[in-house]
Amino acid sequence: MQLPHPELMLRIWEDGLYQSSLEKTVRLLAAACQTPDLSLVSQMSIGERDARLLQLREWMFGRQLKNMSTCPVCGQTAEWENRTEDLRLQAWPLEPGIRTFSITTDGFDIKFRLPHTVDMANAMADPRYREQQTIFNGCILEVRNQELAITPAEIPAYIREVIEKRMSEEDPQADIRMQVSCPSCKHQWETRFDIVNYLWTEINNWAKRMLRDIYLLARTFSWSEKDILAMPAQRRHHYLQMIGT
């Protein structure tokens, strides 16, 4: 995996203005993984996807993460900082791909995969998708009870719990939670860290800054957009300082 060139990043950002956050995230990761196979990328587990996004974030904007959350009791904004290494719970494999797992317990043999971006997109498009536990059932590739094939819907609740626990253990990066304490009323609550939204907010700001820098440099030096984007960031920064920005 590598950081896409700024020119490609700008194109992904621009195309992404007309796409859902999940669609543009798949496109970004496909570029980073240097694969044209969007289907493969959209079927990597949520944990693997988010671990890769955290790495991209570190390469693009550094290790320091600024977070904020509004106190549900008094409405005060709590702000705190993390480092990317504090939130890294899972390594990502060299090549993106679909991993499968199996469990044998109490006469049941289950083969399953982990939830992925397509599942999330389906759930966002249709709330019933989640209510009907369709995501879970869709992750069950094969299930047998005493060697007889049964449907995912026939899995008893206690076996379902075993599978869900294993899914969480295999994909810890999929659910990052933070404990927050209100600086005003001391109320404590839990908030979820969503790397997809976090990173796209930053990329959006980066793209606008970049367009402004291109405009200023092109206007002053008559350089082309392509040449300005090809410059190392540090050199671009020095030129911007010379023209007093």
Ligand SMILES: [Zn+2]
């Ligand atoms: Zn409060």
